[in-house]
Amino acid sequence: MIKEELLEAKQNLLKLETLKLSGYPTIDKPWTVNYNQKELGKKIPKRTVFQEVYNNNFSFPKDLALEFFGTKINYSTFFKNIEATAKAFQEYGIKKGDFATICAAGIPETVYSFYALSKLGAVANMIAPHFEKKDLIARISDCESDILIIMDKFYPKLKDAIKNSRIKNIIILPTLNSSILRFASKKYKIDSYSNELYWNQFIKDGKNRAEIQTIPYEKDLPLTMVYSSGTTGASKGILLSNDSFQNSIQSYPASGVDISRGQKFYQIIPPWYSTGLSTSIHLPLSYGTSVFMDPRFERDVFVKNIVKAKPNYCVAPTSMYEGFLDEKLVKNKDLSFFNYPFEGGEPLSDEVATKIETVFKQHGNNSPLRVAYGQCECGAAITTQTQMAESTRGSVGIPLPGITIGVFDDDFNELPYYERGQILANTPCSMLGYYKNDKATEEYFHIDKNGRKWNCTGDIGYIDEKGNLFVEGRASDYSIINGEKIYNFDIENIIMELDGIKMCDVLEFDDDDKKELAVHIIFTDEIQKNMKTNKNYLEEKLHSLQQYIYEKTNNENMVPCRFKIRESFPYAKSGKRDVAKIKQEKDGFIVINKTIEENKQKKLSR
Structure with a gap:
């Protein structure tokens, strides 16, 4: 927050006196007034994730569990397939x-x-197909895994790396194996003299084994391992327990999310992210809600599936929801069924959110696009917007029940409402730790003087007096300009307030040992058109941008002088913007000298 926004926010602190709050979120926990107190009082059963799903659905064998490319799988078939898969794993020594x-x-x-x-x-070691080959081999070696289940479309690219790993048995899984469309799809041809075999043969090999005895619940029993993005080094294994998943999914009814039997959840977040496994698969199945599955991560497909399959819930990034802005995809279509559209994983501007919600309303749906926030180390979600709490635009909602959030300075002193600092979360959904990496685990967690363990998210933000969390950016996203630490996201947020900006990225630029701020900008089509017809337009636009930043910050160190006009950004295999690659770019910049003094009285036309 900058200048007048911060001043206005601090004025809201006066409200705390009437509410008799201490002024510190972790003490007051103002978000708790929004919880369903009846649900909050329920005891969380001590079960594994399998026990949870089985216990809640074995009495409903005909209810729909999964829907996949025209195939509907009821709970009777669902549990039979789990049993057959468990037998196959056991046959292969798991x-x-x-x-x-x-x-x-x-x-x-x-x-x-x-x-x-x-x-x-056993533990599901979830590997993403974008892993570098050396990283893939290392991750498999770390956990001493001997068996690999891999989808046929991913295998060719990773085959050489897998051959050089410790994997003894490679199970090739046809993408459409559970759909009637499998008969029309091209089948990967395995090498009969290798350790490759098809999924169906894998299942067949275990069919004669005795019925599997379910492992009983144990506290902190490892369940799955997902991985950090690896943007700041080698990816780290994030080991999650059954308790992590169970505590997470049990918190939703008390938060006000009405998830119940007979409804439908669209699963689009890949299962190599904890949100894909926990929130988008285990959560709905635990409450008898069916899961609609389509692995295609494409905007048009996403919107068409929602229109056709009519799911009630979905967690997806902004880029998917932007598909609703394409009128031809939703023309004359009813969206009244789409009660819980949740967004997470990507920034969501007020402008885009308003446009998407306007489309929803035009098609019979008054549900807001609810924003959630989390990270794999915290199990999945930390905060979310729900209908029981008044949503504040720009926030990522309030903590899920059982979770406490706070904002702290660099010495781990808690900061009051509206003060910006590092975001920490005390959560029962936390990871057990980074696998075989005690040093990184110790650095990630903070133990306070009362013995409470806090997850250090690495994000910067603040909390308002209602308990809403506002995430502003990564703590590591800063530049040092003339000895001053400047958060790049502060400048990005100011730039994005202006009309005509699609996307931007602010980074530190090294110029002959002098550090400067560089802005990478994608303009809207209208601005690009003006640039082509008026040769002075771009320079005037960038001068105005500089002036606007100065007026908002009163700090010349925060005014960039280098600009690169782009049509797109490079993305890493993880799906995140490839900041390292962008930083390496040294050509194609426009240098606009700062003319702050002479322009100080000019007003920017927005």
Whole structure:
């Protein structure tokens, strides 16, 4: 927050006196007034994730569990397939505590494998297909995994790396194996003299084994391992327990999210992220809500699926929801069923959110686009917007029940409402730790003087007096200009207030040992058109931008002088913007000298 916004926010602190609050979020916990107190008082059952899903659905064998490319799988078939998968894993030597590696998208066999491993007390090692080959080998070696379930579309690219790993058995999983469309799809041809075999043969090999005995619940029993993005080094294994998933999914009814039997959840977040496994698969199935699956991560497909399949819930990034702005995809379509559209993982501007919600309303849906916030180390979600709490635009909602959030300075002193600092979360959904990396685990957690363990998210933000969390950016996203620490996201947020800006990125630029701020900008089509017809337009636009930043900050160190006009940004294989690659770019910049003094009285036309 900058200048007048911060001043206005601090004035709201006067409200705290009438509310008799201490002024510190972790003490007051103002968000708790929004919880369903009846649900909040319920005891969380001590179960594994398999026990949870089985216990809640075995009495409803005909209810729909999964829907996949025209195939509808009821709970009777669902549990039979989990049992068959568990037998196959056992046939290939998997036992309690072992790691089985899975590299597959959101398809039924991924779900069967996840719950089958839980039933055995084994760990699902979820590998993303974008892993670098050396990273893939290292991650498999770390957990001593001997078996790999891999989707056929991912295998060719990773085959050489896998051959050089410790994997003994490679199970090739056809993408459409559970759909009638499998008969029309091209099948990967395995090498009969290798350790490759098809999924169906894998299942067949275990069919004669005795019924699997379900491993009983144990506190902190490892369940799955997902991975950090690796943007700041080698990816780290994030080991999550059954308790992490169970505590997370049990918190939703008390938060006000009405998730119940007979409804439908669209799963689009890949299962190699904890949100994909926990929030988008285990949460709905635990409450008898069916899961609609389509692994295609495409905007048009996403919107068409929602229109056709009519899901009630979905968690997806902003880029997917922007598909609703394409009128031809939703023309004359009803969206009244889409009660819980949740967004997470990408920035969501007020302008875009308003446009998407306007489309919803035009098609019979008054539900807001609710924003959630979390990270894999915290299990999945930390905060979310729900209908029981008044949503504040720009926030990521209030903590889920059982979670406490706070904002702290660099010495871990808690800061009051509206003060900006590092975001910490005390959560029962937390990871057990970074696998075989005690140093990184110790650095990630903070133990306070009362013995409470806090997850250090690495994000900067603040909390308002209602308990809403506002996330502003990563703590590591800063530049040092003339000895002053400047958060790049502060400048980005100011730039994005202006009309005509699609996207921007502010980074530190090294110029002959002098550090400057550089802005990478993608303009709207209208601005680009003006640039082509008026040769002075761009320079005037950038001068105005500089002046606006200065007026907002009163700090010349925060005014960039280098600009690069782009049509797109490069993205890393993880799906995140490739900041390292952008930083390497030295050409194509426009240098605009700061003319702050002479322009100080000019007003920017917005």
